[in-house]
Amino acid sequence: MSSGWRTCSYLLAIAAGFAPFAATADEPVIDVEHYRARVEPDLATRTVRGVVSIAFAGDAKEAVFDAGELEIDSVELKGSPVPFVREGSKLRIALPERLTRRSTLQVRYHGAPRFGLEFHPDRNEIYTIFSASQWLVSVDAPSERATLDLELVLPAALVVAATGRPTSRKPAGDGRIAHRWRLTTPAPSFTYGFAAGRYTEARNATAGTRLRFLSTDLRTDELRQVFANTGDMIRFFEHRAGTEFEGDYTQVLVTRTIGQEAAGLALLSEQYGKTVLADPTAEGLIAHEIAHQWWGVSVTCKDWGHFWLNEGFATFMTAVYLGHRHGASEYVEQVEKWKARWEKLKAAGTDHPLVYSAWSNPSADDRAVVYQKGAYVLHLLRLEMGEDAFWRGIRGYTRANAGRSVDTNDFKAAMTATAGRDLTDFFARWIDGPLDTGPLKPL
Ligand SMILES: [Zn+2]
Secondary structure, rough: OOOOOHHOHHHHHOOOOOOOOOOOOOOOOOOEEEEEEEEEEEEOOEEEEEEEEEEEOOEEEEEEEEOOEEEEEEEEOOOEEOOOOHHHHHHHEEEEEOOOOOOOEEEEEEEEEOOOOEEHHHHHHEOOOOOOOOOEOOOOOOOOOEEEEEEEEEEOOOOEOOOOOEEEEEEOOOOOOEEEEEEEEEEEEOOOOEEEEEEEEEEEEEEEEEEEEEEEEHHHHHHHHHHHHHHHHHHHHHHOOOOOOOOEEEEEOOOOOOOEOOOOOOEEEEEHHHHHHHOHHHHHHHHHHHHHHOOOOOOOEOOOOOOOOHHHHHHHHHHHHHHHHHHHHHHHHHHHHHHHHHHHHHHHHHHHOOOOOOOOOOOOHHHHHHHHHHHHHHHHHHHHHOOOHHHHHHHHHHHHHEEEEHHHHHHHHHHHHHHHOOOOOHHHOOOOOOEEEOOOOOO
8 A cells, every 4th residue: 555645635735835715704705606717828938827707696895716826917897897906815806886696707817826737848747736726716715616617728739638528629829729628517626627748548438437547657558557446436436425426537647746636537646656556456545536526526525624524535435445345454454544543643632623623734633633533433433323324324415415515514414314313422522522622532
């Protein structure tokens, strides 16, 4: 098992200091419904320029978006310029009137992102690493779900993968191609992404899901070997989730990244691909990212305080898959590791509830709470409820909340419904106990 397979995390992006956060209480509430963007990255200059039309509804005099470090060139409403200010990473747009119906703002921007977009001119490769607002003016909060039409203008020699499904490909001048992709299921912007490079490509299909595997370094036969169990993983998680996977699924091996989930897309590192090639049992991170298609992309934590609903779930589900694929002892081994990590947290005095509000600068121990303790607590809940009620609860939770951003109370309600009894004590002890009150009592 690769030591790095659990490192997939938006949390790492947060830890690096470029976290998106939900609007604070005094910020106006708008609801973005759709982004239509044209994004033109330039590999040689490591810059990006773009224009995005943001369709939104809301009763507000002001619209606030995340814009990373992008320079804003103009903002228009119905073809007329509207005033705006930059405030840190926020773009605040003063609306000329209180808009109560669906409106569309058009924002033009450019910039040289220091993160969020990785440029590798030496390898002819460019790809995203979370933080969509570094290349697309948008709302970062995971509660804000929208559909996306993304046009990427890139050199003709590059192979492209992006969020959603490809819809067209047209010449865009200067030897470039405009690739259009459409995401029709509303998703939070941290699950928007793309990768482009001089990739070798292998394709496969499983029960109606089209699979693509891309890499600069590996051959097609090697790609097929690395991702051999992708179809099995998708079908397995469908069964556990109680909902079918919709759309295509593309996995790209990129120069350097943490594992990252996007809608219908996963970006993993070339090094990780080579590790799996040498040792197929290191496929845990592939499974982790696939699990995120249900727990993370489809059902998303409403704010980062409930991030364990994304990462504790993906970690737990990976172990369940590994147990199915490689034998029950593999699952038991993972549980023992989670428990040992939690024991270490307790010994260090850094244990705390899974629902944890202080994400401004999470430590490695905070991440361990969300990932390993989160997975361990799901295992304990499985023991507490028994197989039948637990999995009926998981299916009920996942089905009822597909396409929604949720918090721990949604999960609690679904599990309580199939447990047939009150789970308040379990949740208070293990999951949503008083915030930031220090160590929990051991079992
Ligand atoms: Zn993850």
